[in-house]
Amino acid sequence: LDPVILGLPFLLFWILLWVVLTPPILFIAYLLEKKLNRSDEGEGE
Amino acid sequence: VNIALVIIFATIAISAGVGIFAGRRIKMNLENWTVAGRRFGLILIWLLMAGEIYTTFTFLGASGWAFSKGAPAFYILIYGTLAYTLSFFILPALWRVGKKYGLHTQPDYFIKRYDSRSLGVFVALIGVFSIIPYLQLQLAGLGFIVEVASNGAVSSNAAILLAFVLTCVFVYTSGLRGAAWVAIIKDVMMLAAVGVVGIGVPIIYFGSPGKMFDALMAKMPEHLIFPGSTPNMDVGWVMSTALLTGLGFYMWPHVFGSAFSAKSDKIIKRNAIIMPFYQIPILLIFFVGFTAFLIIPELKNGDMAFLELVNRTYPPWFMGFVGAAGAVTAMVPSAILVLFASTLLAKNVYQAGFRPQAKEETVLRLSRIMVLVITTFALFFAILFPNELVNLLILGYDGVCQFFPGVVLGLFWKRVTKTGVFTGLVVGIAIVAVLILTGRDPFLGMNAGFVGLIVNGFLTVAVSLSTRQKQSDTL
Numbered sequence: 315l316d317p318v319i320l321g322l323p324f325l326l327f328w329i330l331l332w333v334v335l336t337p338p339i340l341f342i343a344y345l346l347e348k349k350l351n352r353s354d355e356g357e358g359e
Numbered sequence: 360v361n362i363a364l365v366i367i368f369a370t371i372a373i374s375a376g377v378g379i380f381a382g383r384r385i386k387m388n389l390e391n392w393t394v395a396g397r398r399f400g401l402i403l404i405w406l407l408m409a410g411e412i413y414t415t416f417t418f419l420g421a422s423g424w425a426f427s428k429g430a431p432a433f434y435i436l437i438y439g440t441l442a443y444t445l446s447f448f449i450l451p452a453l454w455r456v457g458k459k460y461g462l463h464t465q466p467d468y469f470i471k472r473y474d475s476r477s478l479g480v481f482v483a484l485i486g487v488f489s490i491i492p493y494l495q496l497q498l499a500g501l502g503f504i505v506e507v508a509s510n511g512a513v514s515s516n517a518a519i520l521l522a523f524v525l526t527c528v529f530v531y532t533s534g535l536r537g538a539a540w541v542a543i544i545k546d547v548m549m550l551a552a553v554g555v556v557g558i559g560v561p562i563i564y565f566g567s568p569g570k571m572f573d574a575l576m577a578k579m580p581e582h583l584i585f586p587g588s589t590p591n592m593d594v595g596w597v598m599s600t601a602l603l604t605g606l607g608f609y610m611w612p613h614v615f616g617s618a619f620s621a622k623s624d625k626i627i628k629r630n631a632i633i634m635p636f637y638q639i640p641i642l643l644i645f646f647v648g649f650t651a652f653l654i655i656p657e658l659k660n661g662d663m664a665f666l667e668l669v670n671r672t673y674p675p676w677f678m679g680f681v682g683a684a685g686a687v688t689a690m691v692p693s694a695i696l697v698l699f700a701s702t703l704l705a706k707n708v709y710q711a712g713f714r715p716q717a718k719e720e721t722v723l724r725l726s727r728i729m730v731l732v733i734t735t736f737a738l739f740f741a742i743l744f745p746n747e748l749v750n751l752l753i754l755g756y757d758g759v760c761q762f763f764p765g766v767v768l769g770l771f772w773k774r775v776t777k778t779g780v781f782t783g784l785v786v787g788i789a790i791v792a793v794l795i796l797t798g799r800d801p802f803l804g805m806n807a808g809f810v811g812l813i814v815n816g817f818l819t820v821a822v823s824l825s826t827r828q829k830q831s832d833t834l
Binding site: 318320321322323325326329330332333334336337340341343344 | 430433436437440443444447567568569570572573576583584585628629631632633635636638639642645
């Protein structure tokens with residue numbers, strides 16, 4: 315239950331943290347994938 | 360004049376109008392009707408997917424679970440995020456296959472990938488069987504929220520009848536486009552209602568959400584850790600359920616089919632990136648449930664927590680706004696469910712099963728007739744036997760999850776065969792049905808659907824390795 319972060323109990327904060335981190339992580343995956351595809355096939359968007 | 364009533368009816372009528380308007384000047388063929396001609400950009404896809412995922416029952420249920428069960432409700436945050444992450448990897452590949460072969464539905468995919476019409480018919484029947492209770496739940500949620508929000512001035516049945524007949528009309532005329540356009544209204548209203556109540560209620564009663572949690576931790580700290588206020592929803596339950604529902608999420612025929620309506624595979628990918636942001640309103644809903652836990656602990660029915668708290672806190676017109684938002688929030692998923700159930704029956708049961716030579720116009724005409732049939736059937740059930748189908752929903756969810764190996768292995772593994780998928784699917788569904796119908800869910804502490812999925816996946820791989828399929832059949 316402790317520590318309380320941003321007013322949220324830790325369990326809820328921890329789950330929420332990963333929810334909020336998912337979009338940036340996927341975005342990085344998206345950029346990486348685009349870069350790799352381009353160098354593989356020389357194909358631009 | 361009852362102001363709540365006016366707001367509710369005006370919203371339902373305007374939504375139906377927008378839905379019908381969405382299909383004007385579009386020459387309807389099957390492609391336009393079921394997958395909107397594969398023309399949706401990022402915004403419409405996002406709204407459409409959010410529209411079918413975040414239903415009236417999500418909102419009533421999420422606050423209800425936070426109220427009555429506590430921490431186990433957090434699994435909703437987890438499985439949605441898992442599902443979106445997964446969709447980032449699966450849906451773009453699926454979309455490309457759909458585009459290449461002009462697929463409209465989930466059984467279309469099975470038919471093409473495994474070159475088996477009987478597999479397609481089987482998948483379609485399981486799909487329709489799973490959709491009907493889901494549709495039922497939407498109707499029940501709609502009736503419930505309108506009846507409570509109008510303070511009993513509109514009976515649940517009258518609300519269901521009116522809203523669903525209008526939904527049926529715009530599905531008939533506009534197909535998936537109608538649902539996507541109405542989803543715009545739905546999202547704006549629902550987010551406004553959730554924002555106002557979710558942020559407002561903890562501030563009004565406690566000063567801030569943080570102070571609300573302080574009060575909750577002082578009163579009953581165990582409500583906020585697993586298993587919360589339940590006897591059996593501990594970490595194992597949360598993990599197996601979140602995993603199963605996360606995997607099975609995009610296996611729902613209507614969610615699966617909606618993916619084909621995107622303009623490109625990149626749109627689908629970008630959509631997967633932003634979808635998790637839609638989980639934040641769920642957090643606000645939890646705030647409402649927890650506040651209700653502190654303010655109205657005597658409440659019997661957890662699903663009433665959101666509405667009861669609004670009723671106590673806000674003026675009647677706002678209650679009407681919430682009721683209207685709830686009604687549209689049920690109409691959008693209902694529309695998509697009816698649309699895909701109809702197409703499954705017309706295209707994948709009738710055409711694939713009995714008349715492969717049927718023309719596309721015939722299939723479209725039949726799909727539209729099926730909209731009327733399914734609407735009538737669902738209304739009949741909703742009004743005469745409102746509670747009979749709810750238990751079937753779990754069966755439906757665990758059932759569609761069994762499509763997972765067939766879909767995903769089909770995309771990424773060349774060796775998987777029709778016989779393998781058929782065997783896994785039949786055995787997986789049999790296990791799920793037996794465990795649930797004989798009351799053995801959870802089985803050995805695991806979700807019954809999860810047990811079925813493990814056996815299913817194993818059999819699919821094992822049988823595929825020992826059988827062979829003609830080379831030309833791979834996509």
